[in-house]
Amino acid sequence: MTRKNRLVVVGNGMAGARFVADLIDRGGADKYDIVMYGDEPYGNYNRILLSNVLAKTQDPKDIFINPLQWYAEQEVTLHAGTRVVAIDRRARRVLADNGSEQRYDTLVLATGSTPFVPPFAGLAGEDGQYKKGLFVFRTLDDCEGITEFAKTSRKAAVIGGGLLGLEAARGIQELGVEEVHVIHLTSHLMEMQLDATGGGLLKDSLEGMGFRIHLEKSTREIMGNGRVTGLRFSDGTMLDSDLVVIAVGIRPNIDLAQRAGLSTVRGILVGDDLQTVDDPRIYALGECVEHRGNTYGLVAPLWDQARVLAERLTGLRPDAVYTGSRVATKLKVMGVDLSVMGNPVKQEGDEEISYVEQSRGVYKKVLIRDGRVAGAILLGETSRSAHLLQLFDRGQDAPESRSDLLFPAASDGSQSLESLPDDHQICNCNGVSKGQLVGAVEKGCRSLKSLCDATRAGTGCGSCRSQVEGILELATDGDTEEDPSIHYYVPGVPLSKPDLVAAIRKRGLRSVSAVFAELAGGRDDPKSKMGLASLLKTIWGSEYVDQRDARFINDRVHANVQHDGTYSVVPGISGGVTSPDQLRKIADVADKYAVPMVKITGGQRIDLLGVRREQLPGVWRDLGMRSGHAYAKSVRTVKTCVGSEFCRFGLGYSTQLGVEMEERFKGLESPGKLKMGVAGCPRNCSEALVKDVGVVAVEGGRWEVYVGGAGGSHVRKADLLTVADSHEGVLRLSGRFIQYYRENANYLERTYSFVPRIGIERIRKIVVEDADGIGEELDAALQASVDDYSDPWLEATAPAHPAQFASTFSS
Amino acid sequence: MTSELNASGRRLGPLSKIPVGEGRTFIVDGVELAVFRTRNGDLFAVQSRCPHRGGLLADGLLGDGKIVCPLHGYTFELTSGQSLGQQPCESITTYSLEVTEEGDLLIDLQRASCAG
Ligand code: SRM
Ligand SMILES: Cc1cc2nc3c(=O)[nH]c(=O)nc-3n(C[C@H](O)[C@H](O)[C@H](O)COP(=O)(O)OP(=O)(O)OC[C@H]3O[C@@H](n4cnc5c(N)ncnc54)[C@H](O)[C@@H]3O)c2cc1C
Ligand code: SF4
Ligand code: FES
Numbered sequence: 001m002t003r004k005n006r007l008v009v010v011g012n013g014m015a016g017a018r019f020v021a022d023l024i025d026r027g028g029a030d031k032y033d034i035v036m037y038g039d040e041p042y043g044n045y046n047r048i049l050l051s052n053v054l055a056k057t058q059d060p061k062d063i064f065i066n067p068l069q070w071y072a073e074q075e076v077t078l079h080a081g082t083r084v085v086a087i088d089r090r091a092r093r094v095l096a097d098n099g100s101e102q103r104y105d106t107l108v109l110a111t112g113s114t115p116f117v118p119p120f121a122g123l124a125g126e127d128g129q130y131k132k133g134l135f136v137f138r139t140l141d142d143c144e145g146i147t148e149f150a151k152t153s154r155k156a157a158v159i160g161g162g163l164l165g166l167e168a169a170r171g172i173q174e175l176g177v178e179e180v181h182v183i184h185l186t187s188h189l190m191e192m193q194l195d196a197t198g199g200g201l202l203k204d205s206l207e208g209m210g211f212r213i214h215l216e217k218s219t220r221e222i223m224g225n226g227r228v229t230g231l232r233f234s235d236g237t238m239l240d241s242d243l244v245v246i247a248v249g250i251r252p253n254i255d256l257a258q259r260a261g262l263s264t265v266r267g268i269l270v271g272d273d274l275q276t277v278d279d280p281r282i283y284a285l286g287e288c289v290e291h292r293g294n295t296y297g298l299v300a301p302l303w304d305q306a307r308v309l310a311e312r313l314t315g316l317r318p319d320a321v322y323t324g325s326r327v328a329t330k331l332k333v334m335g336v337d338l339s340v341m342g343n344p345v346k347q348e349g350d351e352e353i354s355y356v357e358q359s360r361g362v363y364k365k366v367l368i369r370d371g372r373v374a375g376a377i378l379l380g381e382t383s384r385s386a387h388l389l390q391l392f393d394r395g396q397d398a399p400e401s402r403s404d405l406l407f408p409a410a411s412d413g414s415q416s417l418e419s420l421p422d423d424h425q426i427c428n429c430n431g432v433s434k435g436q437l438v439g440a441v442e443k444g445c446r447s448l449k450s451l452c453d454a455t456r457a458g459t460g461c462g463s464c465r466s467q468v469e470g471i472l473e474l475a476t477d478g479d480t481e482e483d484p485s486i487h488y489y490v491p492g493v494p495l496s497k498p499d500l501v502a503a504i505r506k507r508g509l510r511s512v513s514a515v516f517a518e519l520a521g522g523r524d525d526p527k528s529k530m531g532l533a534s535l536l537k538t539i540w541g542s543e544y545v546d547q548r549d550a551r552f553i554n555d556r557v558h559a560n561v562q563h564d565g566t567y568s569v570v571p572g573i574s575g576g577v578t579s580p581d582q583l584r585k586i587a588d589v590a591d592k593y594a595v596p597m598v599k600i601t602g603g604q605r606i607d608l609l610g611v612r613r614e615q616l617p618g619v620w621r622d623l624g625m626r627s628g629h630a631y632a633k634s635v636r637t638v639k640t641c642v643g644s645e646f647c648r649f650g651l652g653y654s655t656q657l658g659v660e661m662e663e664r665f666k667g668l669e670s671p672g673k674l675k676m677g678v679a680g681c682p683r684n685c686s687e688a689l690v691k692d693v694g695v696v697a698v699e700g701g702r703w704e705v706y707v708g709g710a711g712g713s714h715v716r717k718a719d720l721l722t723v724a725d726s727h728e729g730v731l732r733l734s735g736r737f738i739q740y741y742r743e744n745a746n747y748l749e750r751t752y753s754f755v756p757r758i759g760i761e762r763i764r765k766i767v768v769e770d771a772d773g774i775g776e777e778l779d780a781a782l783q784a785s786v787d788d789y790s791d792p793w794l795e796a797t798a799p800a801h802p803a804q805f806a807s808t809f810s811s
Numbered sequence: 812m813t814s815e816l817n818a819s820g821r822r823l824g825p826l827s828k829i830p831v832g833e834g835r836t837f838i839v840d841g842v843e844l845a846v847f848r849t850r851n852g853d854l855f856a857v858q859s860r861c862p863h864r865g866g867l868l869a870d871g872l873l874g875d876g877k878i879v880c881p882l883h884g885y886t887f888e889l890t891s892g893q894s895l896g897q898q899p900c901e902s903i904t905t906y907s908l909e910v911t912e913e914g915d916l917l918i919d920l921q922r923a924s925c926a927g
Pocket of ligand 4: 884
C-alpha cells in the first residue's frame with residue numbers, strides 16, 4: 001500500500017469540520033491521514049445555534065455536530081484546545097502553541113474570524129484583560145460568560161444593531177435582564193441587510209418588545225474600574241449598564257497566513273480552486289478567505305466551499321470550482337420574523353414590488369431583475385420565504401402575477417398553516433398530522449428531507465410537500481437547514497446530476513455496482529439504484545451493463561405490482577386506437593387466464609389486473625401485443641381525441657399524429673413518466689393541456705405544442721412551446737424537448753417541475769431556436785434511443801434468468 | 812459450522828435459485844420467508860411480509876445491508892430486522908441461514924430472532 005498523504009486542517013469550526021466530514025463521506029480517509037487543530041477545547045458545534053443557547057431555547061450539549069468521539073471513530077487526530085502559531089512552508093510543517101509540530105503534505109486553513117473590537121477607551125481593566133462584564137459574542141465560552149454575568153445584571157447594552165447584535169440583545173432579554181439597550185452607529189438597524197423602511201419597522205417591533213434602541217450613537221468609552229458600569233458616547237451622553245456586549249462586526253483571522261507569507265487583503269486570497277494564490281499545497285475556506293473580492297459571514301457559502309474542496313482533494317471531481325454564493329439571511333431568534341435574500345438595494349432597471357403594513361410591522365419587498373428574483377426582504381410575516389428562497393437560489397423566472405411572490409395563492413392554504421389544529425392531516429397518503437410534524441421538528445428535524453424521512457410525510461404522491469415545508473418554517477421559526485443531499489441526483493452518491501454524469505463518463509462506469517464502487521465508497525444504497533439505472537441507460541444506451549437487481553420489481557417483470565403481489569398487464573394501444581381483432585384477443589386472454597378484472601384505464605387502454613407472476617409470459621405471448629410500459633419511468637401513452645377523421649370540429653388528424661408519436665417515442669426511459677395528448681381542436685377533448693407534452697390542432701393546418709402540464713397530484717396547465725406546421729415538425733420538436741428533459745431533469749422530476757425550473761423561455765431558446773447549438777445533438781441522441789427500442793415483453797421467450805418469471809412462492 | 816444447523820435445518824435447494832442481488836420468497840413448513848443474496852455474497856433470511864401492509868419483501872430493492880419494501884418504501888436492516896427511520900414500524904423477524912457443502916441453502920426456523 002502506498003503511504004497516505006497527510007492532510008492538516010487548522011481550525012475546527014463550521015468550515016473546517018464540515019470540510020473534513022465531506023471529505024470522509026467521499027472516501028477521503030483512504031487517501032489522507034487527517035490531523036486537525038482547533039483553538040476551542042471542544043469537538044465541532046453549530047455556531048449559529050449559540051443565539052438559541054443564549055436565549056436558553058437550546059441546551060449547549062444539543063448544538064454539537066461532531067462530538068469528540070466522532071473524530072476518534074473517523075480516525076481523525078484532533079488537537080482540541082491547541083492553537084497553531086506558525087506555518088513553516090519550506091519544511092511543510094505547522095507549529096502549535098504547546099510546542100508540538102506537525103508535517104503536512106496538504107494544509108487547509110479554516111481559521112474563521114474574530115469579533116472586531118473598535119479601539120474604545122477603557123476596554124481593559126488594570127490587569128490588562130477586558131473589564132468584567134464586557135463581552136464579545138462568538139464562541140460557546142463567550143455564551144457561557146454572558147449567561148453567567150446576566151444573572152446578576154440589571155441593565156445591559158449591546159453595541160451594534162446588526163444581525164449578531166440583535167440576537168445577542170434578544171438572548172440577554174431572555175435571560176431575564178430588565179433593561180436591554182442596543183447602540184447603533186448608523187441611521188437604521190441591520191443596514192447590511194435592510195433598507196430604511198425595513199430597518200424602521202424592525203425598530204418599531206423591537207421597541208414593542210421592550211428593547212431600547214439608540215440610533216446614530218457612537219460609543220467612545222467603556223466606563224468603570226475593572227468592572228463595567230456604563231458607556232460614554234461621542235455626543236457627550238452616557239448610559240448606565242453593568243453588562244456590555246460588543247457586536248460590531250467580524251475580522252477574518254489572517255495573521256497566521258500573513259506571517260507565513262501568504263497573500264491577504266481582507267481575507268486570505270484564494271482562487272476558484274480554493275487554493276491560496278501563493279502555495280499549491282495550502283488551501284483555505286470559510287470566513288477567513290477572500291474569494292473574488294468577497295468575504296462571507298454566513299454559513300451557506302462555507303457549505304459550498306467545503307463540498308468543492310472535498311471533491312477536489314478526494315479526486316472525485318478534481319476540476320470542481322467554487323464560483324461564489326448567493327446569500328440569504330434569517331433572523332431566527334424568536335419574536336421577529338425576518339428573512340433577507342441577496343442585496344435588496346434597488347438598482348437601475350429593477351422592478352420593485354413591496355407591501356407595508358405599519359400596524360403589524362409587516363414589510364415585504366422583492367426586487368426583480370431580468371425577470372428573476374434578485375433580492376428580497378420579508379419582515380414580520382415570512383410564510384413566503386421558502387418559496388422565494390427557491391426562486392432566488394435557483395434563479396428561476398418570477399411568476400407573472402407578482403403578488404404570488406408576496407402572498408400565498410388562496411388555494412394553497414399555507415397562510416392558515418399557523419391556525420390549523422394539531423390533528424389536522426397534512427399528508428393524505430401517509431396520514432401525518434400537523435402535530436406529528438411539529439413533534440418531529442421538536443425532536444431535531446431541521447431540514448425538509450429529514451422531516452419527510454422521519455414522518456414519511458410528503459413521501460407518497462408528494463403534493464403536500466410545500467405544506468410540510470411551511471410547517472417546518474413555522475415550527476423552527478425559519479431556522480431551517482438545507483440537507484445537502486437534496487442537490488444529489490440520488491441520495492447515496494454525493495454528486496449533482498451534471499457532476500455525476502461527468503464522473504460516470506470520465507471513468508467509463510457502465511453498471512450500477514460500478515458507480516457504487518467508484519463514487520460511493522462501495523455503499524450500494526438501495527434507494528439510489530433505480531435512479532442510477534435510469535441514468536446509465538440514458539448515457540450508455542446499448543453499452544449499458546444492465547444489472548437486474550438494480551431495477552424496481554415492476555421493471556424486473558415488466559408489469560405493475562399490486563398490493564396482493566399479483567400484477568397488472570397493460571398492452572400498448574397507440575393513440576388509444578384499437579380494433580375488433582385486438583379486443584377479441586384481449587377478451588380471449590382474459591378468459592383463458594381467468595383475469596380477475598378487466599378495466600379501461602385513464603390512459604385510453606385496457607388493463608388486465610390480478611395476473612400472477614408465472615402467468616405473465618403466457619399472457620404476453622397470447623396477446624401478441626407490445627408492452628404499454630405502464631410500469632416504467634418512461635413514455636406512457638399518447639391520448640388522442642377523434643379529430644378530423646370523424647369529428648365535425650376537427651382541424652387536424654389527431655388520432656394519426658397521436659399514433660405516430662406513440663410509435664416513435666414508445667418506452668423511452670426518462671427521469672419521470674411522460675404522458676402525452678393530441679387534440680384535434682382547441683376544445684381539447686384529450687386534455688392535452690395537462691400533459692407532459694400536449695399537441696393541439698389549430699386552424700391553418702398547424703399544431704400548438706405544449707410542455708410541462710400535469711393533471712395528477714399536481715395540476716398544472718402546460719406552457720406553449722411553439723406552433724409547428726406539420727406532423728413532422730411536431731415529432732421533431734417534441735422529440736428534442738423529450739431528449740433535453742431526459743438529459744437534464746433530476747430523477748423523478750416530472751416535466752411539471754422541470755419546465756418551470758428551467759423556464760419556458762430558456763427551453764424554447766434551446767429546443768426551438770437552437771440558441772445553444774445542441775439541437776442536432778439532441779435529435780441524434782433521441783434517434784439512437786428510438787433505434788435501440790426493444791419490446792421488454794420479448795423476454796417472455798427469453799427470460800433474463802430462470803427465476804425472472806418463476807412463481808412468487810418457492811418451496 | 813453446518814453441523815449445528817443440520818439437526819433442525821430445512822433445505823431450500825441450491826443457492827442459484829436466487830439471482831445475485833435479489834431475493835425470493837420461500838414457503839417452508841407453512842412459514843413464508845424472504846431470502847436474499849447480496850452482490851458480495853452475504854445471505855439473509857427474514858419474514859416474508861412487510862409489517863406495514865403485507866408487501867412481499869423479497870421483491871424489494873436490496874443493498875447496503877437493507878431491504879426496501881416494494882409497496883411503500885419502508886426499509887429494514889437485514890441483520891437486526893429493525894425498521895429504519897425515526898418513526899419506525901414494527902421490526903421483522905430474522906432467521907439464521909447458511910449454505911451446505913453441496914451448495915444448498917439451509918434455514919433454521921427455530922433460530923428466529925425478533926429485534927422487538
Ligand atoms: C391504471 C391507472 C388507473 C386506471 O385504472 O385508470 C393508473 C394507475 C396507477 N397510477 Fe396513475 N394511473 C393511470 C392514469 C393516471 C393519470 C391519467 C392519465 O395518464 O391520463 C394520471 C394523471 C396524469 C399525470 O400523471 O399527470 C395519473 C397520475 C398518477 C400519479 C401522480 C403523478 C404526479 O406526479 O402527479 C401517480 C404517482 C406517481 O407517479 O408517483 C400514479 C401512479 C399510479 C400507479 C402506478 C401506482 C403505483 O405506483 O403502483 C398505479 C398503478 C396501477 C397499475 O398497476 O396499473 N398515477 N395516473 C391509469 C393508467 C393509465 C395508462 O393507461 O397508462
Ligand atoms: C452567535 C452567532 C450566530 C450566527 N448566526 C448565523 C446565522 O443565523 N446564519 C448564518 O449563516 N451564519 C451565522 N453565524 C455565522 C457563522 O457562525 C459563521 O459564518 C461560521 O461559523 C464561520 O465558520 P468558519 O469555520 O469559517 O469559522 P469558525 O466557525 O469561527 O471556526 C474557526 C475555528 O478555527 C479556530 N481557530 C482559529 N485560528 C486558529 C489557529 N491558529 N489554530 C487553531 N484553531 C484556530 C477557532 O477557534 C474556531 O473554532 C453566526 C455566528 C455567530 C457567532
Ligand atoms: S390507481 Fe392511481 S389514484 Fe387509484 S389508488 Fe392507485 S395510485 Fe391512487
Ligand atoms: S407494505 Fe411494505 S411499506 Fe407498505
